[in-house]
Amino acid sequence: MKQSMIINGKTHEIDVDGDMPLLWFLRDRLEFTGTKFGCGSGLCGACTVHVDGQAIRSCITPVNTLVDKTITTIEGLSENGDHPLQKAWLNNNVPQCGYCQAGQIMNAASLLAVNTAPSEQEIDTAMQGNICRCGTYQRIKKAITEAAHTMYKEV
Amino acid sequence: MSISNVSRRNFLKTAGITTGGLVLGVALPVNALAEKGIMKASGSSLNAFIHLAENGDTTLYCGRCEMGQGISTALPSVVADEMEADWQRVTVKQGDADEKFGPQATGGSASIRVMYQPMREAGATAKAMLIAAAAKVWKTSADNCFAQAHFVINKTNQQKLGFGELASIAANMPVPEKPVLKKKSDFNYIGTKLPRHDQNEVVVGKRVYGVDTKLPGLKYAAIVHCPVLGGSLKSLDKTDALKVKGVTDVVEISRFDVPFGSIGGVAVVADNSWTAQQAVKKLKIEWNLGENAVYDTKEYKQQLVANVEKPATLAAERGDIDKAFKAAKHKISATYTGGHLSHAPMEPNASVVWVQKDSCEVWASTQSPVDIQKVLGQYLKREPKEIIVHVAMAGGAFGRKYKCDYVHEAAVISEQTGVPIQLIWSREEDMRTGYYHSINAQYIEASMDDKGNVTGWLHRAAFPSIATLFNPSLVRAPEQNLGDITNHLFGVENFRTESGDAKAHTRIGWYRAVYAIFYGFSFGTFADELANKAGKDSLTFVNQLFDNNKNEKQQAQIQRAKKALATVADKSGYHNRGTLPKGQGIGLAVHYSFQSFVAMAVHVEVKGEDIKVLNVDCAIDCGQVLNLDGATAQMEGAVVMGMSLALSTEITFREGAVVNSNFHNYPVMRITDMPNVRVHITDSDEKPTGLGEPGVAPFAPALSNAVFAASGKRYRDLPFKPLAV
Numbered sequence: 001m002k003q004s005m006i007i008n009g010k011t012h013e014i015d016v017d018g019d020m021p022l023l024w025f026l027r028d029r030l031e032f033t034g035t036k037f038g039c040g041s042g043l044c045g046a047c048t049v050h051v052d053g054q055a056i057r058s059c060i061t062p063v064n065t066l067v068d069k070t071i072t073t074i075e076g077l078s079e080n081g082d083h084p085l086q087k088a089w090l091n092n093n094v095p096q097c098g099y100c101q102a103g104q105i106m107n108a109a110s111l112l113a114v115n116t117a118p119s120e121q122e123i124d125t126a127m128q129g130n131i132c133r134c135g136t137y138q139r140i141k142k143a144i145t146e147a148a149h150t151m152y153k154e155v
Numbered sequence: 156m157s158i159s160n161v162s163r164r165n166f167l168k169t170a171g172i173t174t175g176g177l178v179l180g181v182a183l184p185v186n187a188l189a190e191k192g193i194m195k196a197s198g199s200s201l202n203a204f205i206h207l208a209e210n211g212d213t214t215l216y217c218g219r220c221e222m223g224q225g226i227s228t229a230l231p232s233v234v235a236d237e238m239e240a241d242w243q244r245v246t247v248k249q250g251d252a253d254e255k256f257g258p259q260a261t262g263g264s265a266s267i268r269v270m271y272q273p274m275r276e277a278g279a280t281a282k283a284m285l286i287a288a289a290a291k292v293w294k295t296s297a298d299n300c301f302a303q304a305h306f307v308i309n310k311t312n313q314q315k316l317g318f319g320e321l322a323s324i325a326a327n328m329p330v331p332e333k334p335v336l337k338k339k340s341d342f343n344y345i346g347t348k349l350p351r352h353d354q355n356e357v358v359v360g361k362r363v364y365g366v367d368t369k370l371p372g373l374k375y376a377a378i379v380h381c382p383v384l385g386g387s388l389k390s391l392d393k394t395d396a397l398k399v400k401g402v403t404d405v406v407e408i409s410r411f412d413v414p415f416g417s418i419g420g421v422a423v424v425a426d427n428s429w430t431a432q433q434a435v436k437k438l439k440i441e442w443n444l445g446e447n448a449v450y451d452t453k454e455y456k457q458q459l460v461a462n463v464e465k466p467a468t469l470a471a472e473r474g475d476i477d478k479a480f481k482a483a484k485h486k487i488s489a490t491y492t493g494g495h496l497s498h499a500p501m502e503p504n505a506s507v508v509w510v511q512k513d514s515c516e517v518w519a520s521t522q523s524p525v526d527i528q529k530v531l532g533q534y535l536k537r538e539p540k541e542i543i544v545h546v547a548m549a550g551g552a553f554g555r556k557y558k559c560d561y562v563h564e565a566a567v568i569s570e571q572t573g574v575p576i577q578l579i580w581s582r583e584e585d586m587r588t589g590y591y592h593s594i595n596a597q598y599i600e601a602s603m604d605d606k607g608n609v610t611g612w613l614h615r616a617a618f619p620s621i622a623t624l625f626n627p628s629l630v631r632a633p634e635q636n637l638g639d640i641t642n643h644l645f646g647v648e649n650f651r652t653e654s655g656d657a658k659a660h661t662r663i664g665w666y667r668a669v670y671a672i673f674y675g676f677s678f679g680t681f682a683d684e685l686a687n688k689a690g691k692d693s694l695t696f697v698n699q700l701f702d703n704n705k706n707e708k709q710q711a712q713i714q715r716a717k718k719a720l721a722t723v724a725d726k727s728g729y730h731n732r733g734t735l736p737k738g739q740g741i742g743l744a745v746h747y748s749f750q751s752f753v754a755m756a757v758h759v760e761v762k763g764e765d766i767k768v769l770n771v772d773c774a775i776d777c778g779q780v781l782n783l784d785g786a787t788a789q790m791e792g793a794v795v796m797g798m799s800l801a802l803s804t805e806i807t808f809r810e811g812a813v814v815n816s817n818f819h820n821y822p823v824m825r826i827t828d829m830p831n832v833r834v835h836i837t838d839s840d841e842k843p844t845g846l847g848e849p850g851v852a853p854f855a856p857a858l859s860n861a862v863f864a865a866s867g868k869r870y871r872d873l874p875f876k877p878l879a880v
């Protein structure tokens with residue numbers, strides 16, 4: 001039986017070395033380039049994706065640990081780019097170069113899935129693994145708070 | 156005239172511009188860039204194009220490189236405003252490297268400064284021609300028509316014709332000699348808040364960066380560099396690396412001794428980046444390290460300090476400083492230092508290059524496609540224009556991607572393997588093989604009279620300069636590198652600058668804000684130290700220093716600097732600082748760089764060794780602002796970068812090699828440290844000036860001054876809290 005994982009709703013056979021981190025399976029094998037390489041060591045968060053809804057660093061997660069798991073990347077976070085976080089990101093003009101932002105959004109989505117109204121402190125703690133060298137942190141905080149609001153306060 | 160009608164010209168196709176409709180060519184003032192040393196002067200030719208297609212879509216082709224600073228949003232908005240176009244229908248396309256696009260190097264915060272006026276004129280020209288076209292159709296006078304939101308409207312009968320419908324007719328209208336520019340009060344877009352044009356793509360992961368290029372048959376490479384500048388390969392055992400499944404080649408890359416050429420290394424080629432990275436670790440390499448193996452930044456910094464604390468080589472002088480020092484009521488001196496910095500953009504160096512027998516194509520995140528053409532041309536012994544460079548969006552750059560050593564390496568690998576190669580540097584290689592901001596020492600000695608007037612100022616600076624890239628034999632920074640000290644706006648009659656010895660042992664390069672980082676730090680901090688000595692508050696003292704400047708030519712600048720400083724003092728609560736809780740303080744600093752004026756007020760809380768930045772007020776006067784939101788974002792980003800370099804980031808060398816390797820030992824700022832930043836932008840009619848860089852300089856001195864106010868402890872060395880690595 002071939003091993004596989006589900007990425008953004010589609011089943012993909014794992015046809016690479018089992019030690020290969022998910023990041024490179026995504027980028028080089030499947031050519032999903034939305035997930036970014038920043039450090040390769042779990043230090044920057046640029047490569048963040050969801051495994052069964054939880055944020056992980058794909059650069060240090062080998063594919064053989066992900067058999068039959070459900071992966072969501074930035075490309076699959078929402079149908080039409082309309083996740084409340086994506087909307088809040090646009091509304092606050094968060095991105096500068098934008099390179100870190102896929103990781104930021106995926107990490108924030110994982111936070112908001114379990115915390116409906118994160119405090120500033122909780123945002124800090126959850127997001128501290130995601131570096132933005134352009135310095136968009138202030139707007140990231142604002143956008144997360146705003147998205148939490150639209151997700152949980154409005155019906 | 157700088158605008159020409161080129162709708163019928165053939166060369167546009169070769170430059171990848173679709174024709175049909177109206178095409179205007181713009182001649183940018185290349186000399187303005189040459190003067191900044193950004194590129195060599197060449198004959199003025201057309202180097203930006205505006206294409207209005209018959210369906211109304213408007214495209215601006217230009218060579219400025221986007222790296223997150225928002226240039227590809229700001230420029231179209233200027234064109235659209237003057238043209239009365241709907242800005243949503245104006246896009247910017249980055250021209251591939253081609254002489255036609257003229258100055259393509261993006262650096263020195265110069266894009267807007269150079270392109271603002273020509274872009275306005277081009278937009279106004281297009282508008283005039285569209286109006287003339289409509290007047291012809293309606294057989295009426297141009298005065299009877301006006302343009303609005305992508306239409307020309309007939310004043311008498313309210314008839315409308317769309318820009319697209321008029322494009323081809325306009326192409327036959329004469330180009331107005333002097334297009335009339337709009338009044339500021341009539342601007343639709345300039346000076347407003349505009350969203351970045353490519354944001355929608357960013358948030359869904361569709362924005363394509365240099366690192367994302369894919370080609371059929373692409374192979375992936377990873378590299379390890381010679382750890383010491385000037386070293387070379389002694390022995391290489393590639394057996395184990397070649398055994399790794401998926402590895403196809405190991406390629407030796409010799410040092411290419413031209414500016415921006417490779418430092419030398421060994422690369423592995425494989426089916427994917429990860430395999431290549433794994434195999435690189437299996438290479439057994441010995442290096443001849445060469446003479447720079449002695450480089451140790453701790454010792455070197457001490458040497459720089461020694462070199463500035465004794466007489467050095469005269470750079471510039473006015474008045475009689477010795478006399479001033481003798482007559483002084485107070486004399487004080489201080490030495491400031493700073494370490495090397497690595498740009499560390501989130502996207503490491505990456506490119507795709509395909510060298511074939513009679514072609515060479517490059518896809519790269521780059522700030523300077525023309526340098527890629529030059530270096531690859533030299534290496535492959537081909538004409539620069541034969542190198543085709545596709546400019547990709549850069550995931551941050553900050554000066555690093557001006558230098559194309561990483562592209563050169565991909566070219567070597569592709570040349571030797573015959574396939575298209577994507578070379579991505581690991582973070583470790585990116586950090587260890589940089590073009591670093593200069594390590595430096597600044598010594599300032601000043602005299603004051605009994606009223607707190609500064610009567611003499613001696614400033615010695617020692618740092619390996621960027622000029623060493625081009626002339627490695629330089630033993631100290633050339634005198635023009637000290638020009639910013641000599642031309643400083645503080646008014647001091649007797650003044651001397653000296654350049655201390657500082658030979659380069661690594662590659663030095665532009666880093667966001669460049670020398671303004673250490674000049675801003677030393678001036679801003681020393682002014683506060685002087686104020687303290689004179690028993691005055693910093694704001695009053697600095698204003699007095701400015702007021703003592705009687706140079707007619709600098710009066711307008713001084714007023715702008717003072718105003719920025721006054722703004723942050725007001726906004727930050729500086730005037731009520733006496734009521735702050737114990738352990739808190741507010742520090743001020745103002746600096747002029749890249750022709751813009753930025754002041755900061757930093758509000759800190761100090762607990763023991765802990766420095767917590769609470770609020771930052773930042774005022775910028777950069778002339779007419781194009782995009783208010785973009786400008787605000789640049790200042791927020793500058794605060795973050797300023798904070799990283801003030802508190803924590805430093806590249807350390809030992810035995811010639813960089814010790815830092817990744818973000819755990821090069822701790823850039825994270826969200827947990829983010830203060831509340833408030834940006835105050837001066838409403839100004841002056842011509843637009845630099846925005847990307849000038850915000851970095853005033854942070855560190857304002858922070859030093861704030862910590863002093865809060866705790867009495869004075870930090871004179873950047874970063875304040877170096878990590879032991």
Ligand code: FES
Nearest residue numbers: 038039042045059
């Ligand atoms: S690339 Fe995975 S954490 Fe940095």
Ligand code: FES
Nearest residue numbers: 097098100132134
């Ligand atoms: S937006 Fe550039 S790194 Fe975050």
